[in-house]
Structures are given as C-alpha cells and as structure tokens.
Amino acid sequence: MKYNNILNISMQQIQIFLKCFQYRNYSRVAEEYNFTPSMISKTIRTMEEMLGLQLFIRAYHNLTPTPAARELAEGWKGVCDIVLESISKACDVQEKLSSKIRIGLLETTKFCADYVMIKLEEQAEKSLLEDIQWERRDMHSLPAALDEDIFDMVITWxxxxxxxxxKDTRWKTIFRSPDAVFIARGHPLFGKEIHSFADFRPYPFITLSPTAYPHYYEFLQKICMEHGFSPILSSICGSTESARYNLNLGKGAYVASSLICCDWENEDVRKIELEGEGNSDLLVVWKSQHLTPRMRETIDIITH
Known part of the structure; x- marks a missing residue:
C-alpha cells in the first residue's frame, strides 16, 4: 500500500489515533472527546486511507493495533510531546514579551531621553526599568507607530x-516649554540683542515639509503672522534631523521647543527663547484601552 496526503494529517487526528491505541475501544475515545463512536471510527478510517496503512483490526467493542500502528504510536507520542513543549515555551516567550513596555521616543534630542531616564532611575524599581524597551524615531513617525500598536506609549512634542x-488616545505633560528660535553662527542676529520675534522678519526660516508636517508649517506661519510678517523660507525639510542639519549649515532660523531641543544650543548655535510664545511641551501618549498597571506606574513617574 502506498501512502499519500500525509501532510494533511491534523494534530487532532493524531491524538484520536493515540487514544484509540491506548483504550482499544471507539466508545471510550468518543466519551473523552465528546464525539460519537461513529465519528471516531470515521477518523481512523480516513487516516488509514491517507497513510495507506491498516491501523487496527476491528472486533466487537475491541481494537487490536497492527504492527504498523504500534510503530506510529511510538513515534507520534514523541511528536505530540514536542509540540506541547514548543507551545508551552512559545507561551512563556509571549508572556515575557507582553510584560515589556515598548516606548517610542522622539530622536530630535538627547535631552528628552536623559530627562526621562533620570526620573525613572531615581524612582522606578529595577524590575520596571528592565521591562522597558526603548526605540528612538523621527517624531512624526510616532503617532502612526502608536496607532499600529508598534509601541505601548510614545514620548513626543x-x-x-x-x-x-x-479616539482612544490619551496624553499627559512631562514638562512645559516655551518656543525658541535657533540660529547658527554667521546669522546676522547671532551676536546681537534681540528685542522681539519681529526682529527675524528680514531673515529666512527653515521649515518642515508642509506636505509631511502641515501642523508645523501652520505653527511657524502663526507665530510669524502674529508679529506682522510671513516667513521667508530657505529650506523645506523632510525630518527634524534634516532641519537641524540645515540649521547647523547656517541655512536659516528654526523655531522649536526651547527645552526639548535645548541640547542643540552650543558655541555655534544660539537659542533665543520666546517669552510667552507657543506651547511646545513634551508629552507621553498612549491608548487608554491598552493601559496596564506597569504603564500607569511609568507614566506617573515621568510626569511628576
């Protein structure tokens, strides 16, 4: 007899065969699976056809395994043990991973990462710190990553x-910050006293792409219009890292959060804080349906 379709054998069929081998009776097996004896009989007959093997010699209320069945029983019991063990290990892996807190962090600045980590290291238990997985990304990719459940929470502008x-999104403020203008050495206002944002009227600005970041472009326009002018644009950038690069090259002024981007300031880049201007805070954002006690603990620590 030739075997065929062996890859179509299911784990349930294997388990039913092993029970028949153990009990030697269709009715006993049917009771255990809450099936009828005819369903068990049909399952064994189907397997015999698929394998091209006779598995049992049938007699009234009795099954006698054939030598082929004995060989299969010995091998398949090991297969079932391996499958059960692998499933158990997979469950353990998933449980460990699900206990992790995946946090996406804007890559615009090292200051934010340091600020959050210092708070956690000072107040969080070691086990909580070990459960946090960090990933830095461009800030504009973070909302979509949270929506797609890549992260449990994100920290962003x-x-x-x-x-x-x-609609399920919630957020809390980590710290508040005014806006600031950043300019590189070589800018006409770099070494001068600045009295108002209006002093930047004649000079170009760097902006994020209105297509990719429409809210940033509106934000820049709003600040400029409030001071009586529309911004001259020198560079339109596809990411905050590109904007920073153009800033360092002296391509123009860039408006950003004073605290979030405070580590941009150095001897070659000046920061002019705009008193009373804007609302450029650092937020932690999550989905309320996904909020766990460990996430709540993390949020409480970094927002107080």
Whole structure:
C-alpha cells in the first residue's frame, strides 16, 4: 500500500489515533472527546486511507493495533510531546514579551531621553526599568507607530497632537516649554540683542515639509503672522534631523521647543527663547484601552 496526503494529517487526528491505541475501544475515545463512536471510527478510517496503512483490526467493542500502528504510536507520542513543549515555551516567550513596555521616543534630542531616564532611575524599581524597551524615531513617525500598536506609549512634542487620530488616545505633560528660535553662527542676529520675534522678519526660516508636517508649517506661519510678517523660507525639510542639519549649515532660523531641543544650543548655535510664545511641551501618549498597571506606574513617574 502506498501512502499519500500525509501532510494533511491534523494534530487532532493524531491524538484520536493515540487514544484509540491506548483504550482499544471507539466508545471510550468518543466519551473523552465528546464525539460519537461513529465519528471516531470515521477518523481512523480516513487516516488509514491517507497513510495507506491498516491501523487496527476491528472486533466487537475491541481494537487490536497492527504492527504498523504500534510503530506510529511510538513515534507520534514523541511528536505530540514536542509540540506541547514548543507551545508551552512559545507561551512563556509571549508572556515575557507582553510584560515589556515598548516606548517610542522622539530622536530630535538627547535631552528628552536623559530627562526621562533620570526620573525613572531615581524612582522606578529595577524590575520596571528592565521591562522597558526603548526605540528612538523621527517624531512624526510616532503617532502612526502608536496607532499600529508598534509601541505601548510614545514620548513626543505637543505639536504632534493633531496626528494622533485614534479616539482612544490619551496624553499627559512631562514638562512645559516655551518656543525658541535657533540660529547658527554667521546669522546676522547671532551676536546681537534681540528685542522681539519681529526682529527675524528680514531673515529666512527653515521649515518642515508642509506636505509631511502641515501642523508645523501652520505653527511657524502663526507665530510669524502674529508679529506682522510671513516667513521667508530657505529650506523645506523632510525630518527634524534634516532641519537641524540645515540649521547647523547656517541655512536659516528654526523655531522649536526651547527645552526639548535645548541640547542643540552650543558655541555655534544660539537659542533665543520666546517669552510667552507657543506651547511646545513634551508629552507621553498612549491608548487608554491598552493601559496596564506597569504603564500607569511609568507614566506617573515621568510626569511628576
């Protein structure tokens, strides 16, 4: 007899065969699976056809395994043990991974990462710190990553709020910050006293792409219009890292959060804080349906 379709054998069929081998009776097996004896009989007959083997010699209320069945029983019991063990290990892996807190962090600045980590290291238990997985990304990719459940929570600039479209999204402020203008050495105002944002009227600005970051472009326009002018644009950038690069090259002024981007300031880049201007806070954002006790503990620590 030739075997065929052996890859179509299911784990349930194997388990039913092993029970028949153990009990030597269709009715006993049917009771255990809450099936009828005819269903068990049909399962064994189907397996025999698939394998091209006779598995049992039938007699009234009795099954006698054939030598082929004995060989299969010995091998398949080991297969079932391996499958059960692998499933158990997979469950353990998933449980460990599900206990992790995946946090996406804007890569615009090292200061934010340091600020959050210092708070956690000072107040969180070691087990909580070990459960946190960090990933730094461009801030504008964070809302979509949260929506797609790539992260459990994200830490980003408050200007990203319009991009969190999930109605289940919640956020809390980590710290508040005014806006600031950053200019590189060589800018006409670099060494001068600045009295008002209006002093930047004649000079170009760097902006994020109105297509990719419409809210940032509106934010820049709003600040400029409030001071009586429309911004001259020198560079339109596809990411905050590109904007910073153009800033360092002296391509123009860049408006950003004073605290979030405070580590941009150095001997070649000047920061002019705009008193009373803007609302460029650092936020932690999550989905309320996904909030766990460990996430709540993390949020409480970094927002107090």
């Amino acid at each position: 408050s200007g990203e709020k319009p991009y969190f479209r999930n």
